[in-house]
Amino acid sequence: MVTTASRSAMRSISFYLFRFDLRIRDNSALIAAVQRSKKEDYFIPIYCFDDKTNSQTPFSATKSSPERTQFLIESVASLKGGMSSSGTQLMVGVGDTAEYLSGLLSKVQDSGEELGDIKVFCQEEFCGEELKVNRSVERAIKAFNQKRGHPNPTDGSSIVTSIWGSSLYELEDAPFDANSAPTVMTQFRTKMEKNCAIPNCVETFGRGHVCGGIPEALKGEGDKELPGLKDLGFDETELSQPDERAAFNFKGGEENALARVQEYIFDLDLLKTYFETRNGLIGANFSTKFSPFLAVGSVSPRYIAHQCKKYEAERVANKSTYWVIFELTVRDFCRYFAKRFGDKIFQLDGILGREARGRHPNSIRWSYNPTLVEAWKEGTTGYPFVDANMRELKATGYMSNRGRQNVASFLALDMNQDWRYGGYWFEEKLLDYDIYSNYVSWIMAAGMTGGRVNKFNVVKQGKDYDPKGEYVKLWCPELENVPVGKIMEPWRMSKDEQKEAGCILGVNYPNPVVQMKVFQKRDGGGKDGYKAERKKKNKEKYKGGKYSIRE
Numbered sequence: 001m002v003t004t005a006s007r008s009a010m011r012s013i014s015f016y017l018f019r020f021d022l023r024i025r026d027n028s029a030l031i032a033a034v035q036r037s038k039k040e041d042y043f044i045p046i047y048c049f050d051d052k053t054n055s056q057t058p059f060s061a062t063k064s065s066p067e068r069t070q071f072l073i074e075s076v077a078s079l080k081g082g083m084s085s086s087g088t089q090l091m092v093g094v095g096d097t098a099e100y101l102s103g104l105l106s107k108v109q110d111s112g113e114e115l116g117d118i119k120v121f122c123q124e125e126f127c128g129e130e131l132k133v134n135r136s137v138e139r140a141i142k143a144f145n146q147k148r149g150h151p152n153p154t155d156g157s158s159i160v161t162s163i164w165g166s167s168l169y170e171l172e173d174a175p176f177d178a179n180s181a182p183t184v185m186t187q188f189r190t191k192m193e194k195n196c197a198i199p200n201c202v203e204t205f206g207r208g209h210v211c212g213g214i215p216e217a218l219k220g221e222g223d224k225e226l227p228g229l230k231d232l233g234f235d236e237t238e239l240s241q242p243d244e245r246a247a248f249n250f251k252g253g254e255e256n257a258l259a260r261v262q263e264y265i266f267d268l269d270l271l272k273t274y275f276e277t278r279n280g281l282i283g284a285n286f287s288t289k290f291s292p293f294l295a296v297g298s299v300s301p302r303y304i305a306h307q308c309k310k311y312e313a314e315r316v317a318n319k320s321t322y323w324v325i326f327e328l329t330v331r332d333f334c335r336y337f338a339k340r341f342g343d344k345i346f347q348l349d350g351i352l353g354r355e356a357r358g359r360h361p362n363s364i365r366w367s368y369n370p371t372l373v374e375a376w377k378e379g380t381t382g383y384p385f386v387d388a389n390m391r392e393l394k395a396t397g398y399m400s401n402r403g404r405q406n407v408a409s410f411l412a413l414d415m416n417q418d419w420r421y422g423g424y425w426f427e428e429k430l431l432d433y434d435i436y437s438n439y440v441s442w443i444m445a446a447g448m449t450g451g452r453v454n455k456f457n458v459v460k461q462g463k464d465y466d467p468k469g470e471y472v473k474l475w476c477p478e479l480e481n482v483p484v485g486k487i488m489e490p491w492r493m494s495k496d497e498q499k500e501a502g503c504i505l506g507v508n509y510p511n512p513v514v515q516m517k518v519f520q521k522r523d524g525g526g527k528d529g530y531k532a533e534r535k536k537k538n539k540e541k542y543k544g545g546k547y548s549i550r551e
């Protein structure tokens with residue numbers, strides 16, 4: 001039995017569990033974890049790969065593509081390098097996190113070293129799978145303590161501590177309780193901008209933070225090679241060859257994330273024109289391409305905001321320089337939304353709940369027609385603007401925001417298909433897949449947040465945003481010779497025109513698989529129902545940066 005006196009001589013251990021915050025710079029949860037540990041405690045950073053990401057979801061998709069998994073491996077490798085130069089080792093497991101942690105603890109125990117308290121810190125996440133991991137880690141460590149005769153906390157406190165992180169605005173600064181975060185973006189943004197300042201970045205994790213070192217028995221654990229695709233259930237041959245039409249050649253890692261921020265904002269001087277270019281469709285530079293890095297946490301939104309501010313001070317402040325921060329506020333909106341509603345963001349009826357089905361004006365009788373969903377996924381719906389975007393997603397793992405809004409609206413509101421088939425397909429394919437941005441965007445597109453539904457007219461959108469049909473031709477080469485005036489609606493071509501364009505409908509390119517519901521109003525729609533097309537005019541005038549930032 002361990003006495004109280006001998007217990008006080010034992011070294012405690014703090015694990016830091018990385019998930020979607022794979023960076024050493026401006027990682028507020030990581031730094032807070034260090035601060036909540038004692039200097040002499042062991043401090044062990046951990047990353048555990050899920051080895052089931054190639055398994056099927058109930059929505060005919062896998063949880064990750066080999067390409068995103070590869071991006072993740074690169075991001076973890078970079079974190080490992082960062083940790084190593086900070087004087088510590090990142091320990092990397094594969095499979096069940098609780099089992100991995102228990103294994104490490106048993107190794108220490110078997111070496112004869114008695115440990116003091118065990119604590120686990122991580123960035124706060126809000127949905128089922130991550131919370132389940134936290135619970136199983138909590139259980140595993142309690143069981144470990146019980147076995148070794150070490151007391152578990154009796155004051156109701158947890159072994160696992162989740163710490164808010166990776167947002168633009170700090171939760172504790174928000175002018176509302178997390179459970180009443182606004183469900184409308186404009187309200188959210190206005191409240192945040194009016195009441196909060198974007199905090200300063202925290203110090204970079206470094207040598208001064210790891211004085212406690214790691215137990216002797218675990219030395220060498222961090223030297224193990226990182227798992228490869230094969231260890232994570234993928235065949236390396238599954239990695240697709242880079243497509244030369246891809247918008248951006250994404251390589252994971254903190255250095256690559258910082259390099260892209262530097263390149264986009266300063267080297268190429270693109271920040272000052274973001275507002276005008278952001279709805280583009282082709283190439284690396286119409287938008288920032290920060291999203292895959294933000295999704296795994298290789299860069300923080302605050303770091304980006306501070307770089308924007310620096311740019312404003314050194315070069316120019318205009319609507320564009322503000323608008324990147326606006327978009328990062330949209331990203332925050334999704335996080336706050338998920339914190340408030342948790343797993344409802346994955347449910348068919350979203351936050352409206354099952355009871356609203358058939359009653360709420362936004363409620364739809366969803367169907368599942370595998371042929372239609374397959375046509376959507378493959379980019380063979382017969383609607384060129386949808387097809388081009390879906391083909392780009394499948395080939396490259398990226399799609400512009402304009403494209404995402406259109407294809408989501410099309411699947412949910414024109415095809416009437418259960419939107420979750422779309423959400424899960426995006427989860428599989430997107431290199432920048434982020435639980436909150438993805439599923440909150442999907443329930444919004446499907447109208448399942450209860451507010452106004454933005455039904456997109458995919459023909460008109462194609463004409464507005466791809467007026468010469470260049471984007472459509474890039475991804476649907478069979479439409480190459482279709483006259484520009486008909487490229488977004490090839491079914492309007494006469495038989496002769498089809499022959500002349502070398503594009504026979506039903507042979508070279510599909511006939512539309514559904515009739516688009518352009519001007520149809522949803523039953524009971526009224527003010528809150530479909531808006532056939534939302535007016536694009538943005539009435540807001542730039543008044544010199546609405547956000548404030550702590551210097």
Ligand SMILES: Cc1cc2nc3c(=O)[nH]c(=O)nc-3n(C[C@H](O)[C@H](O)[C@H](O)COP(=O)(O)OP(=O)(O)OC[C@H]3O[C@@H](n4cnc5c(N)ncnc54)[C@H](O)[C@@H]3O)c2cc1C
Nearest residue numbers: 287288289290291327331401404408432433434437438441
């Ligand atoms: C149905 C649907 C699903 C989506 N799924 C994801 C997803 O899984 N992961 C993801 O990061 N984004 C998602 N988005 C949001 C948006 O499309 C992407 O963030 C953006 O296209 C990424 O390209 P970028 O980095 O060049 O963006 P930029 O236009 O340069 O924007 C800068 C950053 O702001 C944030 N941002 C911009 N728009 C949004 C938005 N509408 N919602 C949330 N954050 C935003 C992103 O972090 C982005 O990197 C989704 C949008 C829709 C409509």
